[in-house]
Amino acid sequence: xxxxxxxxxxxxxxxxxxxxxxxxxxxxxxxxxxxxxxxxxxxxxxxxxxxxxxxxxxxxxxxxxxxxxxxxxxxxxxxxxxxxxxxxxxxxxxxxxxxxxxxxxxxxxxxxxxxxxxxxxxxxxxxxxxxxxxxxxxxxxxxxxxxxxxxxxxxxxxxxxxxxxxxxxxxxxxxxxxxxxxxxxxxxxxxxxxxxxxxxxxxxxxxxxxxxxxxxxxxxxxxxxxxxxxxx
Amino acid sequence: xxxxxxxxxxxxxxxxxxxxxxxxxxxxxxxxxxxxxxxxxxxxxxxxxxxxxxxxxxxxxxxxxxxxxxxxxxxxxxxxxxxxxxxxxxxxxxxxxxxxxxxxxxxxxxxxxxxxxxxxxxxxxxxxxxxxxxxxxxxxxxxxxxxxxxxxxxxxxxxxxxxxxxxxxxxxxxxxxxxxxxxxxxxxxxxxxxxxxxxxxxxxxxxxxxxxxxxxxxxxxxxxxxxxxxxxxxxxxxxxxxxxxxxxxxxxxxxxxxxxxxxxxxxxxxxxxxxxxxxxxxxxxxxxxxxxxxxxxxxxxxxxxxxxxxxxxxxxxxxxxxxxxxxxxxxxxxxxxxxxxxxxxxxxxxxxxxxxxxxxxxxxxxxxxxxxxxxxxxxxxxxxxxxxxxxxxxxxxxxxxxxxxxxxxxxxxxxxxxxxxxxxxxxxxxxxxxxxxxxxxxxxxxxxxxxxxxxxxxxxxxxxxxxxxxxxxxxxxxxxxx
Numbered sequence: 001x002x003x004x005x006x007x008x009x010x011x012x013x014x015x016x017x018x019x020x021x022x023x024x025x026x027x028x029x030x031x032x033x034x035x036x037x038x039x040x041x042x043x044x045x046x047x048x049x050x051x052x053x054x055x056x057x058x059x060x061x062x063x064x065x066x067x068x069x070x071x072x073x074x075x076x077x078x079x080x081x082x083x084x085x086x087x088x089x090x091x092x093x094x095x096x097x098x099x100x101x102x103x104x105x106x107x108x109x110x111x112x113x114x115x116x117x118x119x120x121x122x123x124x125x126x127x128x129x130x131x132x133x134x135x136x137x138x139x140x141x142x143x144x145x146x147x148x149x150x151x152x153x154x155x156x157x158x159x160x161x162x163x164x165x166x167x168x169x170x171x172x173x174x175x176x177x178x179x180x181x182x183x184x185x186x187x188x189x190x191x192x193x194x195x196x197x198x199x200x201x202x203x204x205x206x207x208x209x210x211x212x213x214x215x216x217x218x219x220x221x222x223x224x225x226x227x228x229x230x231x232x
Numbered sequence: 233x234x235x236x237x238x239x240x241x242x243x244x245x246x247x248x249x250x251x252x253x254x255x256x257x258x259x260x261x262x263x264x265x266x267x268x269x270x271x272x273x274x275x276x277x278x279x280x281x282x283x284x285x286x287x288x289x290x291x292x293x294x295x296x297x298x299x300x301x302x303x304x305x306x307x308x309x310x311x312x313x314x315x316x317x318x319x320x321x322x323x324x325x326x327x328x329x330x331x332x333x334x335x336x337x338x339x340x341x342x343x344x345x346x347x348x349x350x351x352x353x354x355x356x357x358x359x360x361x362x363x364x365x366x367x368x369x370x371x372x373x374x375x376x377x378x379x380x381x382x383x384x385x386x387x388x389x390x391x392x393x394x395x396x397x398x399x400x401x402x403x404x405x406x407x408x409x410x411x412x413x414x415x416x417x418x419x420x421x422x423x424x425x426x427x428x429x430x431x432x433x434x435x436x437x438x439x440x441x442x443x444x445x446x447x448x449x450x451x452x453x454x455x456x457x458x459x460x461x462x463x464x465x466x467x468x469x470x471x472x473x474x475x476x477x478x479x480x481x482x483x484x485x486x487x488x489x490x491x492x493x494x495x496x497x498x499x500x501x502x503x504x505x506x507x508x509x510x511x512x513x514x515x516x517x518x519x520x521x522x523x524x525x526x527x528x529x530x531x532x533x534x535x536x537x538x539x540x541x542x543x544x545x546x547x548x549x550x551x552x553x554x555x556x557x558x559x560x561x562x563x564x565x566x567x568x569x570x571x572x573x574x575x576x577x578x579x580x581x582x583x584x585x586x587x588x589x590x591x592x593x594x595x596x597x598x599x600x601x602x603x604x605x606x607x608x609x610x611x612x613x614x615x616x617x618x619x620x621x622x623x624x625x626x627x628x629x630x631x632x633x634x635x636x637x638x639x640x641x642x643x644x645x646x647x648x649x650x651x652x653x654x655x656x657x658x659x660x661x662x663x664x665x666x667x668x669x670x671x672x673x674x675x676x677x678x679x680x681x682x683x684x685x686x687x688x689x690x691x692x693x694x695x696x697x698x699x700x701x702x703x704x705x706x707x708x709x710x711x712x713x714x
Contacts, residue, residue, distance in 0.1 A: 204349060
């Protein structure tokens with residue numbers, strides 16, 4: 001039962017990756033609008049898009065958003081010294097960028113195959129498409145790998161310190177970069193062995209046609225931008 | 233008719249002075265299972281790369297010779313189309329995945345080669361069902377166990393009617409149960425008529441499966457065996473991993489000293505799930521104790537609790553709190569890449585918390601020579617081979633002044649020679665400090681351990697390998713393969 005449900009979502013429910021790319025760009029302009037209504041609509045739309053990907057992630061982001069919002073309200077009501085002012089500015093910036101973060105998260109959670117096919121539809125060079133999809137794939141893993149590096153550091157008695165940024169950078173990033181290099185060799189062999197270099201016509205496992213939801217989303221995004229420009 | 237004919241006079245990687253392969257001539261009949269074995273660097277991976285077409289597509293070099301597949305020169309196949317005939321399963325399944333979702337990974341080959349969507353969906357489903365992992369189709373690959381990942385990797389070779397499947401050290405990242413599953417899968421694939429070529433160190437799980445086994449050394453075949461011909465004595469003579477366990481005997485006859493540490497009622501949990509409860513054991517001076525257990529029982533998690541990376545408060549004599557245990561114990565991680573931070577082997581060994589003095593410099597020099605890395609002391613540790621990195625990580629463990637050492641799978645993926653080298657090092661350097669070894673390498677266990685803590689679903693027992701109890705360990709491993 002649940003199997004057929006998830007299949008239907010894959011085929012019908014989600015936005016096309018190119019729509020998400022376009023919305024990311026549109027939202028980059030929209031979040032800096034001074035119209036609170038437009039910001040509110042943009043923010044709500046971004047949460048809805050994230051909800052269509054994953055309810056759990058959406059709730060997590062919502063809680064985080066509420067937390068930052070609470071901090072901002074609190075800071076706005078206490079004395080406005082330089083330090084509190086700086087933190088207030090930071091909190092407001094995070095809140096402003098939140099819609100982009102939501103769309104970006106939705107994009108990262110999109111199937112790599114869908115993104116890869118979308119890039120093929122744009123006739124982008126294969127090396128660029130492979131690079132981008134691989135980078136998105138590694139985003140998930142980087143946190144896990146950093147956690148392991150941190151464990152390795154603890155065992156050897158090394159600690160991250162803001163007072164020694166270069167050393168801290170070296171401790172975290174040397175193993176991480178080498179790990180990525182090692183993985184990339186196998187990964188390249190694997191995708192070559194899976195026929196990535198085949199020059200004939202390619203197909204997609206998913207239905208990659210633009211759907212009604214894509215049209216509506218893009219129309220709404222452009223319309224909001226139009227309103228933002230008009231009212232500014 | 234042979235499915236593949238290999239005639240290689242010589243192959244040299246671009247920029248290399250010495251050839252990696254020479255004088256290799258053999259043919260493979262359809263449906264046969266062929267094993268290529270030999271110590272690391274003998275050329276078996278290079279040979280599989282020539283046979284699966286990755287040389288010269290990905291790895292450049294000069295090939296004097298020819299490989300034919302279905303009577304057609306391998307390099308006459310249209311770019312990318314070899315994927316329809318040849319499947320590949322690489323050493324570490326996690327590293328070979330391009331996507332994050334299991335079904336996407338399996339579908340990738342069909343998408344690349346233009347299989348119509350409806351047909352592709354049907355074949356992907358069938359491949360998952362064939363590997364008995366239909367329930368994993370929509371799972372994130374990061375959430376799967378090593379064995380499950382390997383099944384997904386194999387499923388991705390079944391979307392097309394693949395004639396040959398290459399496996400590069402498929403047992404390297406698997407535990408005992410995973411290896412038994414792999415054995416079952418290989419039987420299944422063989423029964424389906426597929427030709428299977430495996431480059432592998434571990435041989436015991438292939439004993440009843442191989443039709444031909446080639447032993448390689450210095451880039452060529454030095455010996456070949458037909459089905460069932462390879463005996464334990466051959467393995468000993470040729471320096472290979474054991475083909476069966478029955479001939480193995482314990483080697484460490486050193487008597488342990490007095491009790492120095494104890495752990496009482498240790499609890500190990502991952503998230504809310506309790507894996508191990510009420511585990512108690514004593515450790516004696518000079519004791520090397522193996523820790524063995526079934527898949528998912530929590531051996532590595534136990535290692536993390538014992539060294540203080542997890543587990544908060546525990547009744548452990550070398551540290552009740554995590555902080556105390558971290559201070560007093562050293563944990564060599566399964567993937568040692570996460571424990572190497574510096575720019576040279578020398579600096580890596582020097583950075584073990586001691587003040588630089590003439591005596592310490594002499595100690596570090598001695599140990600670098602002893603682990604056979606003196607000529608590589610100026611090289612970047614991350615550029616070393618797997619076995620070399622494991623030796624360096626081991627040297628770091630021994631250079632630390634910790635009272636107790638915990639080594640997690642120190643010989644995973646190593647051939648007999650390198651396993652033997654690690655065993656020797658542990659045996660020599662562990663003197664005076666209790667050492668725990670979490671492993672499913674029975675050859676290592678019997679070479680260095682005096683005792684083994686055997687953890688099962690229904691409890692645990694500590695075996696004394698210096699008595700007839702070692703038979704229990706061998707029976708346990710034999711039982712696991714049934």
